[in-house]
Amino acid sequence: MKKLLSVSLLGLAIAASAAQAQEDQIRIGVDVPYEPMEYRTPDGELTGFDIDLGNALCERIGVECEWVVQGWDGIIPGLMARKYDAIMSSMTINDDRREQVLFSDPYITPPSAWFAPEGTDIDATNEESLAGMTIGVQRGTLQDNYVTDMYGDVADINRYSTADDMVLDMESERLDILFLDYPVGKSTLLDSEEGDYVVVGEMLTEPKEYFGDGFGIAFRQRDEALAEQFNEALAEVQEDGTYDEIYNRYFGGEE
Amino acid sequence: MTAFMTWLENQLAENSIFTLQTLSYYGDGLTTTVQLVFLSLVIGLIAAVPLAIGRGSKHGWIKWPIFVYTYVFRGTPLLIQLYLIYYGVVFVDGIQETWLWVILEKPFVPALIAFTLNTAAYTTEIFRGAIKSTSKGEIEAARAYGMSPRQTMRRIIIPSAFRRALPAYGNEVIFMLHASAIASVVTIMDLTGAARFVYARYYAPFEAFLFVAAIYLCLTFTILYFFRYLEKKLLAHLQPQTS
Numbered sequence: 191m192k193k194l195l196s197v198s199l200l201g202l203a204i205a206a207s208a209a210q211a212q213e214d215q216i217r218i219g220v221d222v223p224y225e226p227m228e229y230r231t232p233d234g235e236l237t238g239f240d241i242d243l244g245n246a247l248c249e250r251i252g253v254e255c256e257w258v259v260q261g262w263d264g265i266i267p268g269l270m271a272r273k274y275d276a277i278m279s280s281m282t283i284n285d286d287r288r289e290q291v292l293f294s295d296p297y298i299t300p301p302s303a304w305f306a307p308e309g310t311d312i313d314a315t316n317e318e319s320l321a322g323m324t325i326g327v328q329r330g331t332l333q334d335n336y337v338t339d340m341y342g343d344v345a346d347i348n349r350y351s352t353a354d355d356m357v358l359d360m361e362s363e364r365l366d367i368l369f370l371d372y373p374v375g376k377s378t379l380l381d382s383e384e385g386d387y388v389v390v391g392e393m394l395t396e397p398k399e400y401f402g403d404g405f406g407i408a409f410r411q412r413d414e415a416l417a418e419q420f421n422e423a424l425a426e427v428q429e430d431g432t433y434d435e436i437y438n439r440y441f442g443g444e445e
Numbered sequence: 446m447t448a449f450m451t452w453l454e455n456q457l458a459e460n461s462i463f464t465l466q467t468l469s470y471y472g473d474g475l476t477t478t479v480q481l482v483f484l485s486l487v488i489g490l491i492a493a494v495p496l497a498i499g500r501g502s503k504h505g506w507i508k509w510p511i512f513v514y515t516y517v518f519r520g521t522p523l524l525i526q527l528y529l530i531y532y533g534v535v536f537v538d539g540i541q542e543t544w545l546w547v548i549l550e551k552p553f554v555p556a557l558i559a560f561t562l563n564t565a566a567y568t569t570e571i572f573r574g575a576i577k578s579t580s581k582g583e584i585e586a587a588r589a590y591g592m593s594p595r596q597t598m599r600r601i602i603i604p605s606a607f608r609r610a611l612p613a614y615g616n617e618v619i620f621m622l623h624a625s626a627i628a629s630v631v632t633i634m635d636l637t638g639a640a641r642f643v644y645a646r647y648y649a650p651f652e653a654f655l656f657v658a659a660i661y662l663c664l665t666f667t668i669l670y671f672f673r674y675l676e677k678k679l680l681a682h683l684q685p686q687t688s
Contacts (some may be wrong), residue, residue, distance in 0.1 A: 330648025
Protein backbone atom coordinates (compact mmCIF):
# COMPACT_ATOMS: atom_id res chain seq x y z
CA MET A 191 0.00 0.00 0.00
CA LYS A 192 2.81 2.30 0.98
CA LYS A 193 4.62 1.48 -2.25
CA LEU A 194 1.52 2.12 -4.27
CA LEU A 195 1.08 5.47 -2.58
CA SER A 196 4.63 6.60 -3.25
CA VAL A 197 4.41 5.49 -6.87
CA SER A 198 1.24 7.43 -7.39
CA LEU A 199 2.73 10.45 -5.60
CA LEU A 200 5.73 10.25 -7.89
CA GLY A 201 3.42 10.11 -10.89
CA LEU A 202 1.55 13.13 -9.64
CA ALA A 203 4.78 15.05 -9.14
CA ILE A 204 5.93 14.28 -12.69
CA ALA A 205 2.57 15.31 -14.11
CA ALA A 206 2.67 18.52 -12.10
CA SER A 207 6.17 19.42 -13.22
CA ALA A 208 5.27 18.74 -16.83
CA ALA A 209 2.30 21.07 -16.52
CA GLN A 210 4.57 23.62 -14.87
CA ALA A 211 7.04 23.49 -17.75
CA GLN A 212 4.25 24.22 -20.19
CA GLU A 213 3.02 27.16 -18.14
CA ASP A 214 6.42 28.81 -18.10
CA GLN A 215 6.90 28.61 -21.80
CA ILE A 216 4.95 30.00 -24.70
CA ARG A 217 5.77 28.74 -28.16
CA ILE A 218 5.38 31.36 -30.86
CA GLY A 219 5.32 30.56 -34.58
CA VAL A 220 7.24 32.83 -36.91
CA ASP A 221 8.12 32.81 -40.63
CA VAL A 222 11.62 34.03 -41.46
CA PRO A 223 13.11 35.87 -43.25
CA TYR A 224 10.90 38.94 -43.37
CA GLU A 225 13.36 41.70 -42.69
CA PRO A 226 13.20 43.80 -40.55
CA MET A 227 10.18 42.25 -38.85
CA GLU A 228 11.80 38.84 -38.34
CA TYR A 229 15.04 37.50 -39.76
CA ARG A 230 18.29 35.83 -38.80
CA THR A 231 21.57 37.51 -38.02
CA PRO A 232 24.60 36.14 -39.91
CA ASP A 233 25.34 33.78 -37.02
CA GLY A 234 21.83 32.32 -37.13
CA GLU A 235 20.14 34.11 -34.22
CA LEU A 236 16.52 35.10 -34.71
CA THR A 237 16.04 38.83 -34.53
CA GLY A 238 13.72 41.58 -35.72
CA PHE A 239 10.96 43.82 -34.49
CA ASP A 240 8.48 41.00 -33.82
CA ILE A 241 11.08 38.90 -32.02
CA ASP A 242 12.24 41.71 -29.73
CA LEU A 243 8.72 42.87 -29.00
CA GLY A 244 7.55 39.30 -28.42
CA ASN A 245 10.38 38.65 -25.99
CA ALA A 246 9.58 41.90 -24.15
CA LEU A 247 5.92 40.86 -23.86
CA CYS A 248 6.82 37.39 -22.59
CA GLU A 249 9.15 38.91 -20.04
CA ARG A 250 6.33 41.17 -18.86
CA ILE A 251 3.97 38.21 -18.51
CA GLY A 252 6.69 36.22 -16.74
CA VAL A 253 7.05 33.37 -19.21
CA GLU A 254 9.69 32.32 -21.66
CA CYS A 255 9.18 32.71 -25.41
CA GLU A 256 10.22 29.81 -27.56
CA TRP A 257 10.26 30.74 -31.24
CA VAL A 258 9.21 28.08 -33.71
CA VAL A 259 10.09 28.72 -37.35
CA GLN A 260 7.27 27.77 -39.72
CA GLY A 261 6.65 28.51 -43.42
CA TRP A 262 4.04 31.18 -44.03
CA ASP A 263 1.54 29.14 -46.03
CA GLY A 264 1.19 26.63 -43.19
CA ILE A 265 1.40 29.03 -40.29
CA ILE A 266 -2.29 29.09 -39.27
CA PRO A 267 -2.79 25.32 -39.67
CA GLY A 268 0.33 24.91 -37.49
CA LEU A 269 -1.32 26.95 -34.74
CA MET A 270 -4.44 24.76 -34.98
CA ALA A 271 -2.28 21.64 -34.82
CA ARG A 272 -0.77 22.94 -31.54
CA LYS A 273 2.76 23.14 -32.90
CA TYR A 274 2.86 26.49 -31.11
CA ASP A 275 0.51 28.62 -29.00
CA ALA A 276 0.67 31.94 -30.82
CA ILE A 277 1.76 33.49 -34.10
CA MET A 278 3.75 36.69 -34.15
CA SER A 279 4.91 37.03 -37.70
CA SER A 280 3.75 40.28 -39.32
CA MET A 281 0.25 38.88 -39.53
CA THR A 282 -2.35 41.41 -40.58
CA ILE A 283 -5.64 41.31 -38.72
CA ASN A 284 -8.52 40.83 -41.16
CA ASP A 285 -11.94 39.23 -41.20
CA ASP A 286 -10.91 36.07 -43.08
CA ARG A 287 -8.34 35.29 -40.44
CA ARG A 288 -10.62 36.33 -37.55
CA GLU A 289 -12.79 33.35 -38.47
CA GLN A 290 -9.83 31.08 -37.83
CA VAL A 291 -7.90 32.67 -34.99
CA LEU A 292 -8.19 35.11 -32.12
CA PHE A 293 -6.16 38.29 -32.49
CA SER A 294 -4.50 40.51 -29.92
CA ASP A 295 -4.75 44.29 -30.25
CA PRO A 296 -2.73 45.52 -33.24
CA TYR A 297 0.88 46.28 -32.33
CA ILE A 298 1.97 48.05 -35.50
CA THR A 299 0.22 49.22 -38.66
CA PRO A 300 2.51 49.36 -41.70
CA PRO A 301 1.21 50.00 -45.22
CA SER A 302 1.77 47.77 -48.24
CA ALA A 303 3.79 49.21 -51.11
CA TRP A 304 4.75 48.48 -54.73
CA PHE A 305 8.45 48.16 -55.51
CA ALA A 306 9.99 48.22 -58.97
CA PRO A 307 13.48 48.61 -60.43
CA GLU A 308 14.77 52.16 -60.91
CA GLY A 309 13.78 53.49 -64.34
CA THR A 310 10.66 51.33 -64.58
CA ASP A 311 7.97 52.19 -67.12
CA ILE A 312 5.26 51.61 -64.56
CA ASP A 313 4.27 55.00 -63.19
CA ALA A 314 1.01 54.21 -61.50
CA THR A 315 -0.63 51.10 -60.19
CA ASN A 316 -3.87 50.49 -62.00
CA GLU A 317 -5.20 47.90 -64.42
CA GLU A 318 -3.83 49.68 -67.48
CA SER A 319 -0.28 50.15 -66.29
CA LEU A 320 -0.04 46.65 -64.80
CA ALA A 321 -1.51 44.83 -67.80
CA GLY A 322 0.87 42.13 -69.01
CA MET A 323 3.33 42.77 -66.18
CA THR A 324 4.70 40.06 -63.90
CA ILE A 325 3.86 40.82 -60.29
CA GLY A 326 5.59 39.06 -57.40
CA VAL A 327 3.88 38.34 -54.08
CA GLN A 328 4.38 35.97 -51.19
CA ARG A 329 1.85 33.13 -51.31
CA GLY A 330 -1.07 33.41 -48.92
CA THR A 331 -0.36 36.99 -47.84
CA LEU A 332 -2.95 39.75 -47.94
CA GLN A 333 -0.92 41.23 -50.80
CA ASP A 334 -1.47 37.96 -52.67
CA ASN A 335 -5.22 38.16 -52.09
CA TYR A 336 -5.37 41.81 -53.11
CA VAL A 337 -3.33 41.40 -56.30
CA THR A 338 -5.17 38.19 -57.25
CA ASP A 339 -8.55 39.87 -56.95
CA MET A 340 -7.61 43.23 -58.49
CA TYR A 341 -5.16 42.29 -61.25
CA GLY A 342 -5.42 38.50 -61.56
CA ASP A 343 -7.08 38.82 -64.97
CA VAL A 344 -4.67 41.29 -66.58
CA ALA A 345 -1.26 40.52 -65.09
CA ASP A 346 0.88 37.45 -64.44
CA ILE A 347 1.22 36.74 -60.74
CA ASN A 348 4.21 34.80 -59.44
CA ARG A 349 3.69 33.47 -55.93
CA TYR A 350 6.68 32.67 -53.75
CA SER A 351 7.09 30.65 -50.58
CA THR A 352 9.56 33.08 -49.05
CA ALA A 353 10.28 36.77 -49.44
CA ASP A 354 13.90 35.84 -50.23
CA ASP A 355 13.03 33.91 -53.39
CA MET A 356 10.89 36.82 -54.48
CA VAL A 357 13.68 39.38 -54.03
CA LEU A 358 16.07 37.07 -55.90
CA ASP A 359 13.72 36.90 -58.87
CA MET A 360 13.32 40.67 -58.72
CA GLU A 361 17.07 41.11 -58.92
CA SER A 362 17.32 38.68 -61.82
CA GLU A 363 14.73 40.77 -63.72
CA ARG A 364 12.08 38.06 -63.80
CA LEU A 365 9.62 40.33 -62.03
CA ASP A 366 8.48 43.76 -63.19
CA ILE A 367 7.07 44.81 -59.86
CA LEU A 368 6.42 43.36 -56.47
CA PHE A 369 3.96 44.10 -53.74
CA LEU A 370 4.74 43.65 -50.07
CA ASP A 371 4.74 45.20 -46.61
CA TYR A 372 6.51 48.54 -46.83
CA PRO A 373 9.05 48.00 -43.97
CA VAL A 374 10.15 44.71 -45.53
CA GLY A 375 10.58 46.17 -49.00
CA LYS A 376 12.40 49.14 -47.57
CA SER A 377 14.82 46.94 -45.71
CA THR A 378 15.46 44.32 -48.41
CA LEU A 379 15.26 46.48 -51.55
CA LEU A 380 15.58 50.20 -50.83
CA ASP A 381 18.26 50.07 -48.13
CA SER A 382 20.38 47.09 -49.14
CA GLU A 383 20.37 47.81 -52.90
CA GLU A 384 20.64 51.53 -52.65
CA GLY A 385 19.27 53.39 -55.66
CA ASP A 386 18.34 50.31 -57.67
CA TYR A 387 14.71 50.18 -56.61
CA VAL A 388 11.92 52.68 -56.15
CA VAL A 389 8.47 52.74 -54.62
CA VAL A 390 5.80 53.04 -57.32
CA GLY A 391 2.37 54.56 -56.82
CA GLU A 392 0.73 55.00 -53.47
CA MET A 393 1.21 52.95 -50.36
CA LEU A 394 -1.97 51.15 -49.47
CA THR A 395 -3.80 50.63 -46.19
CA GLU A 396 -7.27 50.58 -47.73
CA PRO A 397 -9.66 48.85 -48.42
CA LYS A 398 -9.87 47.34 -44.97
CA GLU A 399 -11.27 44.03 -46.24
CA TYR A 400 -7.81 43.33 -47.68
CA PHE A 401 -5.44 45.42 -45.63
CA GLY A 402 -7.10 44.87 -42.29
CA ASP A 403 -6.28 46.61 -39.07
CA GLY A 404 -2.56 46.31 -38.64
CA PHE A 405 -0.43 43.42 -37.39
CA GLY A 406 -1.67 41.34 -34.48
CA ILE A 407 -0.61 38.31 -32.50
CA ALA A 408 -2.78 35.31 -33.32
CA PHE A 409 -4.02 32.74 -30.81
CA ARG A 410 -6.38 29.79 -30.93
CA GLN A 411 -9.98 30.94 -30.43
CA ARG A 412 -10.30 29.30 -27.02
CA ASP A 413 -7.12 30.82 -25.56
CA GLU A 414 -8.82 34.07 -24.57
CA ALA A 415 -6.98 34.33 -21.26
CA LEU A 416 -3.62 34.15 -23.01
CA ALA A 417 -4.61 36.83 -25.52
CA GLU A 418 -5.77 39.03 -22.66
CA GLN A 419 -2.40 38.64 -20.93
CA PHE A 420 -0.62 39.70 -24.12
CA ASN A 421 -2.92 42.71 -24.56
CA GLU A 422 -2.17 43.89 -21.03
CA ALA A 423 1.54 43.39 -21.54
CA LEU A 424 1.39 45.26 -24.84
CA ALA A 425 -0.36 48.21 -23.20
CA GLU A 426 2.33 48.24 -20.50
CA VAL A 427 5.30 48.23 -22.87
CA GLN A 428 3.67 50.96 -24.93
CA GLU A 429 3.20 52.97 -21.76
CA ASP A 430 6.70 52.71 -20.34
CA GLY A 431 8.72 53.37 -23.49
CA THR A 432 10.00 49.83 -24.13
CA TYR A 433 7.91 49.71 -27.29
CA ASP A 434 9.35 52.98 -28.62
CA GLU A 435 12.86 51.78 -27.93
CA ILE A 436 12.31 48.59 -29.94
CA TYR A 437 10.51 50.54 -32.66
CA ASN A 438 13.44 52.95 -33.04
CA ARG A 439 15.85 50.05 -33.16
CA TYR A 440 14.30 48.85 -36.43
CA PHE A 441 12.49 51.83 -37.90
CA GLY A 442 14.58 54.66 -36.44
CA GLY A 443 14.98 57.76 -38.56
CA GLU A 444 11.87 57.09 -40.56
CA GLU A 445 8.66 59.15 -40.69
CA MET B 446 -22.43 24.40 -71.61
CA THR B 447 -24.05 27.48 -70.09
CA ALA B 448 -26.66 25.25 -68.53
CA PHE B 449 -23.89 23.18 -67.03
CA MET B 450 -22.13 26.26 -65.66
CA THR B 451 -25.28 27.53 -63.96
CA TRP B 452 -25.91 24.08 -62.57
CA LEU B 453 -22.33 24.00 -61.26
CA GLU B 454 -22.67 27.47 -59.81
CA ASN B 455 -25.80 26.45 -57.94
CA GLN B 456 -24.11 23.33 -56.66
CA LEU B 457 -21.21 25.40 -55.38
CA ALA B 458 -23.28 28.23 -53.94
CA GLU B 459 -23.02 26.81 -50.43
CA ASN B 460 -19.32 26.12 -50.66
CA SER B 461 -16.88 28.80 -49.57
CA ILE B 462 -13.72 27.03 -50.75
CA PHE B 463 -14.60 25.38 -54.04
CA THR B 464 -15.97 28.28 -56.03
CA LEU B 465 -15.81 28.58 -59.82
CA GLN B 466 -12.75 30.75 -59.25
CA THR B 467 -10.76 28.14 -57.33
CA LEU B 468 -11.94 25.35 -59.64
CA SER B 469 -10.52 27.33 -62.54
CA TYR B 470 -7.19 27.45 -60.68
CA TYR B 471 -7.29 23.67 -60.42
CA GLY B 472 -8.26 23.45 -64.09
CA ASP B 473 -5.35 25.64 -65.21
CA GLY B 474 -3.09 23.68 -62.88
CA LEU B 475 -4.19 20.42 -64.48
CA THR B 476 -3.36 21.78 -67.94
CA THR B 477 0.05 22.98 -66.81
CA THR B 478 0.91 19.71 -65.09
CA VAL B 479 -0.15 17.61 -68.08
CA GLN B 480 1.77 19.84 -70.50
CA LEU B 481 4.88 19.83 -68.38
CA VAL B 482 4.89 16.09 -67.76
CA PHE B 483 3.89 15.10 -71.29
CA LEU B 484 6.47 17.32 -73.00
CA SER B 485 9.31 16.28 -70.71
CA LEU B 486 8.45 12.59 -71.15
CA VAL B 487 8.29 12.81 -74.95
CA ILE B 488 11.56 14.74 -75.27
CA GLY B 489 13.18 12.55 -72.63
CA LEU B 490 12.10 9.38 -74.41
CA ILE B 491 13.43 10.57 -77.77
CA ALA B 492 16.75 11.50 -76.19
CA ALA B 493 16.99 8.29 -74.18
CA VAL B 494 17.03 5.86 -77.12
CA PRO B 495 20.36 6.98 -78.66
CA LEU B 496 21.79 7.57 -75.17
CA ALA B 497 20.93 4.02 -74.12
CA ILE B 498 22.59 2.60 -77.24
CA GLY B 499 25.63 4.83 -76.66
CA ARG B 500 25.75 3.77 -73.03
CA GLY B 501 26.49 0.22 -74.20
CA SER B 502 29.07 1.31 -76.73
CA LYS B 503 32.56 -0.19 -76.85
CA HIS B 504 34.14 3.24 -77.19
CA GLY B 505 35.01 4.94 -73.91
CA TRP B 506 34.53 8.46 -75.25
CA ILE B 507 30.87 7.67 -75.99
CA LYS B 508 30.19 5.45 -73.00
CA TRP B 509 31.69 7.47 -70.14
CA PRO B 510 30.13 10.91 -70.70
CA ILE B 511 26.70 9.26 -70.86
CA PHE B 512 27.47 7.34 -67.67
CA VAL B 513 28.48 10.57 -65.91
CA TYR B 514 25.30 12.27 -67.11
CA THR B 515 22.95 9.54 -65.89
CA TYR B 516 24.92 9.20 -62.66
CA VAL B 517 24.64 12.92 -61.85
CA PHE B 518 20.97 13.23 -62.71
CA ARG B 519 19.96 10.04 -60.95
CA GLY B 520 22.23 10.80 -58.02
CA THR B 521 20.84 14.21 -57.09
CA PRO B 522 17.31 15.18 -56.05
CA LEU B 523 15.12 16.64 -58.79
CA LEU B 524 14.31 19.56 -56.49
CA ILE B 525 17.99 20.54 -56.37
CA GLN B 526 18.28 20.28 -60.15
CA LEU B 527 15.24 22.52 -60.53
CA TYR B 528 16.64 25.10 -58.09
CA LEU B 529 19.97 25.11 -59.91
CA ILE B 530 18.41 25.59 -63.31
CA TYR B 531 15.87 28.21 -62.20
CA TYR B 532 17.67 30.25 -59.53
CA GLY B 533 21.24 29.20 -60.38
CA VAL B 534 21.37 30.57 -63.90
CA VAL B 535 20.72 34.14 -62.79
CA PHE B 536 24.15 34.22 -61.18
CA VAL B 537 25.77 33.89 -64.60
CA ASP B 538 26.81 37.48 -65.33
CA GLY B 539 24.97 39.19 -68.13
CA ILE B 540 22.68 36.27 -68.90
CA GLN B 541 19.77 38.71 -69.05
CA GLU B 542 21.24 40.23 -72.21
CA THR B 543 21.59 36.96 -74.12
CA TRP B 544 18.97 35.10 -76.13
CA LEU B 545 18.99 32.41 -73.44
CA TRP B 546 17.12 34.73 -71.12
CA VAL B 547 14.10 34.72 -73.43
CA ILE B 548 13.54 31.06 -72.62
CA LEU B 549 14.85 31.06 -69.05
CA GLU B 550 12.95 34.09 -67.81
CA LYS B 551 9.62 32.34 -67.30
CA PRO B 552 9.60 29.36 -64.94
CA PHE B 553 8.04 26.91 -67.41
CA VAL B 554 11.09 26.27 -69.59
CA PRO B 555 13.59 25.89 -66.71
CA ALA B 556 11.23 23.36 -65.13
CA LEU B 557 10.81 21.58 -68.46
CA ILE B 558 14.60 21.38 -68.87
CA ALA B 559 15.08 19.99 -65.36
CA PHE B 560 12.31 17.40 -65.76
CA THR B 561 13.46 16.36 -69.23
CA LEU B 562 17.09 15.88 -68.20
CA ASN B 563 15.97 13.92 -65.16
CA THR B 564 13.55 11.59 -66.92
CA ALA B 565 15.97 11.10 -69.85
CA ALA B 566 18.62 9.90 -67.38
CA TYR B 567 16.29 7.34 -65.79
CA THR B 568 14.87 6.21 -69.13
CA THR B 569 18.38 5.75 -70.52
CA GLU B 570 19.20 3.38 -67.70
CA ILE B 571 15.90 1.50 -68.09
CA PHE B 572 16.57 0.97 -71.80
CA ARG B 573 20.20 0.09 -71.25
CA GLY B 574 19.16 -2.65 -68.86
CA ALA B 575 16.66 -3.96 -71.38
CA ILE B 576 19.19 -3.89 -74.23
CA LYS B 577 21.74 -5.71 -72.12
CA SER B 578 19.32 -8.43 -71.19
CA THR B 579 18.54 -9.34 -74.80
CA SER B 580 19.01 -13.08 -75.02
CA LYS B 581 22.22 -14.19 -76.75
CA GLY B 582 20.32 -16.61 -78.97
CA GLU B 583 18.44 -13.78 -80.71
CA ILE B 584 21.67 -11.92 -81.48
CA GLU B 585 23.47 -15.05 -82.69
CA ALA B 586 20.53 -15.90 -84.90
CA ALA B 587 20.65 -12.42 -86.40
CA ARG B 588 24.36 -12.81 -87.08
CA ALA B 589 23.73 -16.18 -88.67
CA TYR B 590 21.28 -14.51 -91.02
CA GLY B 591 24.12 -12.17 -92.05
CA MET B 592 22.84 -8.98 -90.40
CA SER B 593 25.38 -6.27 -89.64
CA PRO B 594 25.59 -5.04 -86.01
CA ARG B 595 23.60 -1.97 -87.05
CA GLN B 596 20.86 -4.07 -88.60
CA THR B 597 20.83 -6.36 -85.58
CA MET B 598 20.36 -3.37 -83.33
CA ARG B 599 17.56 -1.91 -85.40
CA ARG B 600 15.66 -5.08 -86.29
CA ILE B 601 16.21 -7.34 -83.31
CA ILE B 602 17.56 -5.72 -80.18
CA ILE B 603 15.66 -2.41 -80.05
CA PRO B 604 12.17 -3.83 -80.69
CA SER B 605 12.54 -6.58 -78.15
CA ALA B 606 14.28 -4.35 -75.61
CA PHE B 607 11.53 -1.77 -75.94
CA ARG B 608 8.92 -4.39 -75.11
CA ARG B 609 10.85 -5.62 -72.12
CA ALA B 610 11.35 -2.06 -70.86
CA LEU B 611 7.66 -1.24 -71.04
CA PRO B 612 6.54 -2.10 -67.49
CA ALA B 613 9.55 -0.33 -65.94
CA TYR B 614 8.97 2.68 -68.19
CA GLY B 615 5.32 2.84 -67.13
CA ASN B 616 6.56 3.24 -63.57
CA GLU B 617 8.89 6.02 -64.63
CA VAL B 618 5.96 7.88 -66.22
CA ILE B 619 3.99 7.69 -62.99
CA PHE B 620 6.99 8.80 -60.94
CA MET B 621 7.45 11.73 -63.28
CA LEU B 622 3.84 12.80 -62.80
CA HIS B 623 4.30 12.77 -59.05
CA ALA B 624 7.71 14.43 -59.20
CA SER B 625 6.16 17.30 -61.16
CA ALA B 626 4.48 18.38 -57.92
CA ILE B 627 7.65 20.29 -57.04
CA ALA B 628 7.17 22.68 -59.99
CA SER B 629 5.23 24.97 -57.68
CA VAL B 630 8.40 25.96 -55.81
CA VAL B 631 9.48 27.99 -58.82
CA THR B 632 6.10 29.78 -58.96
CA ILE B 633 4.52 27.53 -61.61
CA MET B 634 0.80 27.16 -60.94
CA ASP B 635 0.59 23.44 -61.57
CA LEU B 636 -1.89 21.19 -59.76
CA THR B 637 0.08 21.30 -56.53
CA GLY B 638 0.60 25.05 -56.94
CA ALA B 639 -3.16 25.49 -57.21
CA ALA B 640 -3.68 23.35 -54.12
CA ARG B 641 -1.13 25.36 -52.16
CA PHE B 642 -2.81 28.56 -53.24
CA VAL B 643 -6.22 27.38 -52.06
CA TYR B 644 -4.69 26.04 -48.86
CA ALA B 645 -2.97 29.32 -48.07
CA ARG B 646 -5.97 31.44 -48.93
CA TYR B 647 -8.67 29.49 -47.11
CA TYR B 648 -6.50 27.80 -44.45
CA ALA B 649 -8.03 24.50 -45.51
CA PRO B 650 -5.30 21.90 -45.91
CA PHE B 651 -7.60 18.88 -46.00
CA GLU B 652 -9.99 20.14 -48.64
CA ALA B 653 -7.29 21.62 -50.86
CA PHE B 654 -4.94 18.65 -50.82
CA LEU B 655 -7.51 15.85 -50.81
CA PHE B 656 -9.08 17.33 -53.90
CA VAL B 657 -5.77 17.57 -55.70
CA ALA B 658 -4.83 14.05 -54.58
CA ALA B 659 -8.01 12.80 -56.23
CA ILE B 660 -7.02 14.50 -59.49
CA TYR B 661 -3.57 12.92 -59.35
CA LEU B 662 -5.20 9.55 -58.77
CA CYS B 663 -7.33 9.98 -61.88
CA LEU B 664 -4.26 10.92 -63.93
CA THR B 665 -2.34 7.93 -62.60
CA PHE B 666 -5.25 5.67 -63.44
CA THR B 667 -5.24 6.93 -67.02
CA ILE B 668 -1.52 6.23 -67.33
CA LEU B 669 -1.89 2.76 -65.80
CA TYR B 670 -4.71 1.92 -68.15
CA PHE B 671 -2.74 3.12 -71.18
CA PHE B 672 0.29 1.02 -70.27
CA ARG B 673 -1.85 -1.99 -69.48
CA TYR B 674 -3.30 -1.70 -73.00
CA LEU B 675 0.16 -1.30 -74.55
CA GLU B 676 1.52 -4.29 -72.69
CA LYS B 677 -1.42 -6.43 -73.75
CA LYS B 678 -0.80 -5.52 -77.39
CA LEU B 679 2.97 -5.56 -77.51
CA LEU B 680 3.64 -8.40 -75.13
CA ALA B 681 0.86 -10.62 -76.47
CA HIS B 682 3.40 -13.24 -77.54
CA LEU B 683 4.33 -13.79 -73.89
CA GLN B 684 0.79 -14.58 -72.81
CA PRO B 685 -0.20 -18.23 -72.28
CA GLN B 686 -1.91 -19.68 -75.37
CA THR B 687 -5.66 -19.69 -75.24
CA SER B 688 -7.70 -21.38 -77.88
